[in-house]
Amino acid sequence: MSQQQISFEERMAHSEFRVHERAHIVVDGKVCAECSTTECVTACPANLFVPTAAGGIVFNYEQCFECGTCYLVCNKEGAISWSYPEGGHGIVFQRT
Amino acid sequence: MSTDFDAIVVGAGPAGSCAAIVLARAGKRVALIERGPFAGSKNMYGGVVYPRILDELIPNWWEEAPIQRWVTRRSTMLLTDTQALTIDFRSQNWGAPPYNGATAYRPDFDAWLADHAVAAGAVLVTSTTVTGLIRHTNGAVTGVHTDRPDGDLTAPIVIACDGVNSFLAKEAGLYPDVDADNYTLGVKETISLPKETIDERFAVTDREGVDIEILGGTNGVNGGGFVYTQLDTVAVGVVLKLSKLAAQKTRPEQILAKLKAHPAIAPLIKGGEIKEYSAHVIPEAGYEMMPKLTADGLMVAGDAAAMCLAAGIWLEGVNFAMASGMYAGEAAVEAIESGNCNASGLAGYRKRLENTFVLQDHKKLRHAPHLVLSDRVQHLYPQMVANLVERMFTVDNPKPKPGIRRILKQERKRAGVKLSDLARDGWTGFRSFG
Amino acid sequence: MLVGVCIKWTPGRPEVDTSGSVLTDDRFGGVSLADQAALEVALSIGDQVKVVCIGPEAAVAALRDSLAVGATAVQFVACGAQPSSRDVAVSLAQHLGGCELIVCGDYSADRGSGSVPAFLAAQLGASQALGLVAVERKGTNLECVRRLDGGRREVVRVAPSSNSPAVISVEGSVAKLRRASLAGTLAARSANIPTANAGINADLNGEITRYRPPTRIVAPPKGNQAIDRIRALTDSTAAKSRGELVTLSPSEAAERIIQAMREWGYLTS
Known part of the structure; x- marks a missing residue:
């Protein structure tokens, strides 16, 4: 299989995420419903933000690289609350 | 007042571990708190570290550091969709002690540095996230809250080496505001290939390695790319200006995939298997975005203080982190011994940074990051230069060879570059890099 | 009550390199969720909890973690080999003296057979309740729920005492291990970890071979049409079941099971 054709799931499957039961990303659905630019959907390298047909944003936190891109690109004050997951959880890099 | 420690260092990356090494060797009780399960587990970077600053802390560090390859070939590559212009430099001098640049995996390198802190007597606590600062009623920082039960820890000095997102520096009000324009996103793939294949494709042997920095090839998003060799893997990545990435509606991994498919890059990684995909944010704007570096009882170092140098031809960060951590450690020792841990007592930190490459490089190159990421340098000049060389x-x-001056003029016009802009950018570049 | 806990540390991120050997990374190692649950059960039941771990040097990290969450004693048993479950049980038993109850995880992170608890019970002469999905303390007894086939459950009452210890093994869902306090974590960093040598040098007894079901001789199917012959081979309703229902005492039943496995070719000795 050529390099470009790997699926996003395959891409992410090589990273280890120790998922905590509590989400460290919280999104304010009301603010997102009003958002037309959805920067987070484009920019999140882990593709955690998915627009819904109803105009909102569904988010995941499990495969988060904890990079901070989402809250930095989001220009809607307070739409994305973001902190680090509990110690010992989240992404664990190996060859980076 | 009795405290749990003399100093608390938050984050066991290169800045934190160097600070802890200095403090511990001076006989201070120092806690080094890391939120990952081991030091380096949260860290990712462009791929080259310049460890000479360690000469002081760990003599002959090259004999024991977990280095993958020593960079003996450095290429700067300019990419358009169909063209590539490469300036390639090789020096065997960089392949022998004391070396120059090296490729290393951060989970290895950072863990190695943290081991030195532990060996010096620092108390490394992993899997523990610092959630906030403890402050005296007068505002001075006196410790940290962690996310462990009964997790408060006190010390007269806290050194925040908590990375680019530094919630501690923000909580202390050291960052005026956070502007996405000052940050870039780095994504990379670690691709495995047999060592012999890498040696052959990159024309190196043994532990020699290659560092390729790329301007262009980022699908029109302001930024750049890189290719680095490790022993049996190749790292390929792109660095993307956050504000432009968000506006463009092309996802980071798609931009990376496009770079990997470029005719100048694809043969280097052909047949390789992806081992890891990773991402991290970079404080790209350097000096222009730096926070206040000290407050009462608090110092900020490394990426947390935006000490990453992203100035086009120079892309460094780990060395600035190690140096700033080391100087923060020295200033902390001074403050503890003088009994003044307020900002005035910690003034030695900034002084040290100003007297060394840390702030001197940053000050000198303060306009470079914005120049390198500007629309002209990103979108107009590469095409212009590539076309010029192609025509040369x-x-x-049967046409005769054209004069270079005439091609330059024609290509400048074709690219839509104004002479005045070219002169201005040239001057900015000359002032920064000259 | 002194409760013993047995945990197994395994290295993480196994990869097969080009030469075919398996590479692992100790930094990604750890114990299974089941072992974590076992420790939590022990901490919630016992006044004193002793954690024993057999394995490579890196496994000491798991014992420090155990101390950090509140284990009162730990024992590391160094063993570089890949011992058999029986050898592990024999070695563990030497360090579990005085424990009224021993809690194990039902499975290890490296997909082991989960048989150590049974061997351990045999070694200690203890009663056993294995593969539990719930453990509740009722006075001095434990009321446990065990998973059976077909979605059925069995409630088992365990009454451990000093002269009649019990071994239980739990699934990972039984309890979530508490988070270690900061003070506990700091103390565990420098705690002395008693170390013994397992004295096991032998890897798994016997030859390790790939598992293959025993060959069955199938008579050529009857039928003139191909479709009839295929049906004869594949139609489950036509297949003869080898099962039989017997009612026997436990020891006789065990004998019968072993005999059947020999007849069917699953056991060769």
Whole structure:
């Protein structure tokens, strides 16, 4: 299989995420419903933000690289609350 | 007042571990708190570290550091969709002690540095996230809250080496505001290939390695790319200006995939298997975005203080982190011994940074990051230069060879570059890099 | 009550390199969720909890973690080999003296057979309740729920005492291990970890071979049409079941099971 054709799931499957039961990303659905630019959907390298047909944003936190891109690109004050997951959880890099 | 420690260092990356090494060797009780399960587990970077600053802390560090390859070939590559212009430099001097640049995996390198802190007597606590600062009623920082039960820890000095997102520096009000324009996103793939294949494709042997920095090839998003060799993997990545990435509606991994498919890059990684995909944010704007570096009882170092140098031809960060951590450690020792841990007692930190490459390089190159990421440097100049070179070397007999000055003029016009802009950017570049 | 806990540390991120050997990374190692649950059960039941771990040097990290969450004693048993479950049980038993109850995880992170608890019970002469999905303390007894086939459950009452210890093994869902306090974590960093040598040098007894079901001789199917012959081979309703229902005492039943496995070719000795 050529390099470009790997699926996003395959891409992410090589990273280890120790998922905590509590989400460290919280999104304010009301603010997102009003958002037309959805920067987070484009920019999140882990593709955690998915627009819904109803105009909102569904988010995941499990495969988060904890990079901070989402809250930095989001220009809607307070739409994305973001902190680090509990110690010992989240992404664990190996060859980076 | 009795405290749990003399100093608390938050984050066991290169800045934190160097600070802890200095403090512990001076006989201070120092806690080094890391939120990952081991030091380096949250860290990712462009791929080259310049460890000479360690000469002081760990003599002959090259004999024990977990280095993958020593960079003996450095290429700067300019990419358009169909063209590539490479300036390639090789020096065997960089392949022998004391070396120059090296590739290393951060989970290895950072863990190695943290081991030195532990060996010096620092108390490394992993899997523990610092959630906030403890402050005296007068505002001075006196410790940290962690996310462990009964997790408060006190010390007269806290050194925040908590990375680019530094919630501690923000909580202390050291960052005026956070502007996405000052940050870039780095994504990379670690691709495995047999060592012999890498040696052959990159024309190196043994532990020699290659560092390729790329301007262009980022699908029109302001930024750049890189290719680095490790022993049996190749790292390929792109660095993307956050504000432009968000506006463009092309996802980071798609931009990376496009770079990997470029005719100048694809043969280097052909047949390789992806081992890891990773991402991290970079404080790209350097000096222009730096926070206040000290407050009462608090110092900020490394990426947390935006000490990453992203100045086009120079892309460094780990060395600035190690140096700033080391100087923060020295200033902390001074403050503890003088009994003044307020900002005035910690003034030695900034002084040290100003007297060394840390702030001197940053000050000198303060305009470079914005220049390198500007629309002209990103979108107009590469095409102009590539076309110029292409025409110089295209032999289209029976036409005679054209004069270079005339091609330059024609290509400048074709690219839509104003002479005044070219002169201004040239001057900015000359002032920064000259 | 002194409760013993047995945990197994395994290295993480196994990869097969080009030469075919398996590479692992100790930094990604750890114990299974089941072992974590076992420790939590022990901490919630016992006044004193002793954690024993057999394995490579890196496994000491798991014992420090155990101390950090509140284990009162730990024992590391160094063993570089890949011992058999029986050898592990024999070695563990030497360090579990005085424990009224021993809690194990039902499975290890490296997909082991989960048989150590049974061997351990045999070694200690203890009663056993294995593969539990719930453990509740009722006075001095434990009321446990065990998973059976077909979605059925069995409630088992365990009454451990000093002269009649019990071994239980739990699934990972039984309890979530508490988070270690900061003070506990700091103390565990420098705690002395008693170390013994397992004295096991032998890897798994016997030859390790790939598992293959025993060959069955199938008579050529009857039928003139191909479809009839295929049906004869594949139609489950036509297949003869080898099962039989017997009612026997436990020891006789065990004998019968072993005999059947020999007849069917699953056991060769």
